[in-house]
Amino acid sequence: MPLAVYILGLGIFTQGTSEFMxxxxxxxMADDxxxxxxxAGLLISAFAIGMVVGAPLLAVATLSWPRRTALVALQAVFIAAHVVGALAPGYGVLFATRxxxxxxxxxxxxxxxxxAVSMVPLSAKGKAVAIVASGLTLATIVGVPAGxxxxxxxxxxxxxxxxxxxxxxxxxxxxxxIPGGKSATEETRTVKAELRAxxxxxxWLSYAVTAFAFGAVIVTFSYLASVLTDVTGLSEGWVPAILALFGVGGLIGMTIGGRVAESHPIRTLALGLGGLIVASVVLALTAQNVVVTVLAVFVLGLTGYVTNPILQSRVFTVAPGAPTLVGATNTSAFNVGNTLAPLLGGLAISADWGYESVAWVGAALGVLGLLGTLWAGTLQRRTENTTAAAPELRQELAGADA
Known part of the structure; x- marks a missing residue:
């Protein structure tokens, strides 16, 4: 695997720490x-809204740029925004910087x-995406607890x-x-061609599944610190350790998902979402029990992230002719879930249903994602059956003509 793929994962780690910390x-933050x-939870939604809009917008804006130039420039803007955020005098400025x-x-x-996808052969695309995306999982294991x-x-x-x-x-x-300049394939990329692909x-069904699946895990994770301290009764000192445990589960899930992303995508999505639903329901029902809550948090991380490499790589398989926009729009789909889920969780808390109610929201979103996955599997089988039947149909028609 090229070193550049791991460097891209490092970039996701540093910025992903901010996304989830x-x-x-x-x-x-609420007290200050x-x-x-x-x-305060709306700051998470603000970040997600920026990602929903920014992914396709910035992909189009930088489509003609050499990729290294785009990557460096985007990181520079990210750094500047965080400096302003660290100095923000109040909620409004901080909201804008997010x-x-x-x-x-x-x-x-x-x-x-x-x-990353452009630098590896077809058989390694799922693994390359998993390495890049694992930067986000490491952010939850190391970056978020450290923050x-x-x-x-x-x-x-x-x-x-x-x-x-x-x-x-x-x-x-x-x-x-990251290699500089442009490759021959980059020269031919146009917005029109990618939109057509x-x-x-x-x-678009895959995008819907992405939004539901990621929203299902992020809604609970967003308010996990409050669940642990206000419902489970743990002290603040335990929160980083349990957040890290969530990340360990996520890393294990990401590793498993990266290995099966190309061979069993639909089955892995269905099993992962099924496990996520169960973990969310268990957490909602037993949040007062320390041992069960800790185990549920670990399983939530594992099942929530085992689907990530499939959600990331599958869109490139479905629409290989749009290597930049298809991935950027998938990033938006992730953050549609990241936007709406904390908002729904905040509404549940504001309705006095308790902090544990966010896990019920996660379970409901997981059910929607599972239904979308089953539908995608049905469509895939129909396509495979049609493709397999096509040569036989042509032979029958040729025989009839003869």
Whole structure:
């Protein structure tokens, strides 16, 4: 696997830490900014909204750029937004910087995945995507807990400064590791050609499954710190460790998903979503029990992320003619779930249903994702049967003509 693929994963790790670290910072941020926990949770939705808009927008804007240039420029904007965020005097400015950061991060995601896929043969595309996406899982294992600990000792702004410094290191690595210039295939990429290649119903069904599947896990994760302290009764000191446990489960799930992404995509999606639904229901019913909650958090990470490599790589298989826009739009789909799920979770909390109610929201979204997966499997079997029958049909028609 080229070194550049791992460097792209590093870029996702540094920026992905910012995407998810707010789950451990929400209580401190809410107190410092003078807002409620649900309002602080909207900062997560703000980031997700920026990614929904930014992924296709930045993919189109940078389509004619050399990929290294695009990757470096997007990371530079991300760093600048985090510096402003760390200095933000209030909620409004911070909200705006979250959107700008997300725009840049979304563009980076789309270009990074397209770059990784372009550097490996067809048989290794799923593994390359899994390596890039594993940066996000490592962010939940290392980055998010570290940011939580740092915020507990030095305030949430210190976590923002740390992300800016780490992303600068990633930018410098990108300059040296990512090939410069354009390849012959990059020269032929146009927005019109990629849009034409995306006109496939199965592709858009995959996007819907992506949104539901990711929303199902992120809604619980977003408010996990509050669930652990207010419902389970754990002290704040335990929160980083349990967030890390979630990440360990996610890394295991990501590893499994990366190995089966090409061979058993639909089956893995169905099993992963089924397990996610069960883990969410168990957590909702037993959040007061420390042991069961800790186990449920681990399973939530495993089942939530075993689907990730399939969700990331499958769209390139369905629409291979749109290597940049198909991945960028999939990033938007992830963040449709990342936008709506915390919002729905916040509404459930605001309705006085308790913090554990976010797990019920996750279970419901998981059911929708599972139904979409079963539908996608049915469509795939129909396509395979039609393709297999085509040669026989041609032979019958040739015999009739004779």
């Amino acid at each position: 707010l789950s451990g910072l929400l209580p401190n 900014l003078g807002v409620s926990i649900p309002d 959107i700008v950061s997300a725009l840049a991060y979304a563009g980076f995601w789309g270009v990074a995945v397209a770059t 939580t600990v740092l915020s507990q000792f030095a305030g949430w702004r210190a976590a923002f400064w740390a992300v800016a410094v780490l992303t600068l290191a990633s930018l410098l690595c990108s300059v040296f590791a 995306m006109a496939r119903p199965q592709l």
